[in-house]
Amino acid sequence: MSLAVHIRQHGGPEVLELVDVPVGEPGPGQVRIRHHAIGLNFIDVYHRSGLYPLTLPSGIGMEGAGVIEAVGEGVAHLQVGDRAAYASAPPGSYCAVRVMPAACVCKLPDAISFETGAAMMLKGLTAQYLLLKTRPVEGLQPGDHVLFHAAAGGVGLIACQWARALGLQLIATAGSEEKCQLALANGAAHAINYRMEDFVARVREITGGQGVKVVYDSVGQDTWDKSLDCLRPFGLMASFGNASGPVPAFSPALLGAKGSLYVTRQTLFTHIGERQATQAMADALFDVVASGQVKIHIAQRYPLQQVQQAHRDLEARQTTGSTILTL
Numbered sequence: 547m548s549l550a551v552h553i554r555q556h557g558g559p560e561v562l563e564l565v566d567v568p569v570g571e572p573g574p575g576q577v578r579i580r581h582h583a584i585g586l587n588f589i590d591v592y593h594r595s596g597l598y599p600l601t602l603p604s605g606i607g608m609e610g611a612g613v614i615e616a617v618g619e620g621v622a623h624l625q626v627g628d629r630a631a632y633a634s635a636p637p638g639s640y641c642a643v644r645v646m647p648a649a650c651v652c653k654l655p656d657a658i659s660f661e662t663g664a665a666m667m668l669k670g671l672t673a674q675y676l677l678l679k680t681r682p683v684e685g686l687q688p689g690d691h692v693l694f695h696a697a698a699g700g701v702g703l704i705a706c707q708w709a710r711a712l713g714l715q716l717i718a719t720a721g722s723e724e725k726c727q728l729a730l731a732n733g734a735a736h737a738i739n740y741r742m743e744d745f746v747a748r749v750r751e752i753t754g755g756q757g758v759k760v761v762y763d764s765v766g767q768d769t770w771d772k773s774l775d776c777l778r779p780f781g782l783m784a785s786f787g788n789a790s791g792p793v794p795a796f797s798p799a800l801l802g803a804k805g806s807l808y809v810t811r812q813t814l815f816t817h818i819g820e821r822q823a824t825q826a827m828a829d830a831l832f833d834v835v836a837s838g839q840v841k842i843h844i845a846q847r848y849p850l851q852q853v854q855q856a857h858r859d860l861e862a863r864q865t866t867g868s869t870i871l872t873l
């Protein structure tokens with residue numbers, strides 16, 4: 547049996563229920579992993595609320611780290627006793643032990659702790675594919691400006707540091723003065739408190755009127771329109787989340803009028819659809835973390851039993867960096 551968090555219906559944090567569930571043996575292509583730490587992500591809020599509907603009842607949580615307890619037939623890259631970490635579907639990482647698909651589970655280098663592993667896999671792989679694989683047609687060169695919203699959050703603080711390592715001038719937005727300072731301390735070249743300042747005007751000022759080559763936008767509804775106004779001609783609007791609500795429908799003609807812009811809506815789960823691609827992305831993440839170029843900030847820890855409070859704080863914009871659930 548395992549302690550786990552399940553939802554029987556979509557709704558607020560109160561639908562997150564602690565339950566005891568049976569855990570069996572792994573089938574072909576699966577492993578059983580005993581968690582040492584679990585990562586909290588904004589996608590868990592979408593799963594809980596029903597913005598991304600689940601078949602109910604369901605487990606919840608997409609990120610964790612622990613020790614492999616059993617390995618199913620056909621799994622060659624993991625052995626019993628391995629330290630491992632993952633970002634992976636299906637939801638269900640909020641638990642002590644689970645059986646899950648092995649494809650996205652990666653061996654964790656000895657130099658990286660379980661807590662760091664749980665705090666970085668989903669967020670770090672996302673920062674990786676955004677900065678290295680989600681690029682404008684004109685490419686990105688050192689010195690180029692990009693705009694990154696919610697830059698003091700989990701994905702954001704990793705992106706600030708990784709962008710600095712790539713030589714990019716990342717313009718951060720964040721919802722308070724303290725969060726702006728945090729983004730700057732982590733490598734952002736500029737920071738804008740978008741609750742107080744007009745970020746379009748500030749971006750134009752910082753870039754000498756030119757605009758940025760890419761906007762990485764996970765805020766969605768509240769920032770979409772203004773984000774388009776921050777782009778230079780042929781710029782890329784890289785939408786990857788909806789923390790403030792989904793992006794409303796828009797006319798493609800708008801993209802022409804604003805400078806022949808490109809729009810993409812990316813999700814990590816396309817990028818980690820194949821085991822080899824997932825491992826290559828994870829290796830790149832392990833390298834930047836092991837080298838110290840990217841530090842994983844775990845700013846909040848909650849016992850699994852306090853998962854409802856963890857969700858409340860994340861949604862209320864009370865958190866910075868990564869949050870983990872402890873066992």
Ligand SMILES: NC(=O)c1ccc[n+]([C@@H]2O[C@H](COP(=O)([O-])OP(=O)(O)OC[C@H]3O[C@@H](n4cnc5c(N)ncnc54)[C@H](OP(=O)(O)O)[C@@H]3O)[C@@H](O)[C@H]2O)c1
Nearest residue numbers: 587588696699700701720721764786787789790813814863
């Ligand atoms: N597509 C993908 O592959 C992918 C993968 C991972 C994450 N994501 C997305 O990336 C974003 C960041 O994820 P995360 O887990 O690291 O979360 P996070 O950034 O730690 O938390 C979300 C942040 O969004 C900002 N925000 C702006 N408006 C908000 C609102 N109305 N309600 C709540 N928050 C608001 C807040 O920062 P401020 O107070 O500074 O505004 C908040 O701290 C999320 O939108 C997530 O869905 C997408």
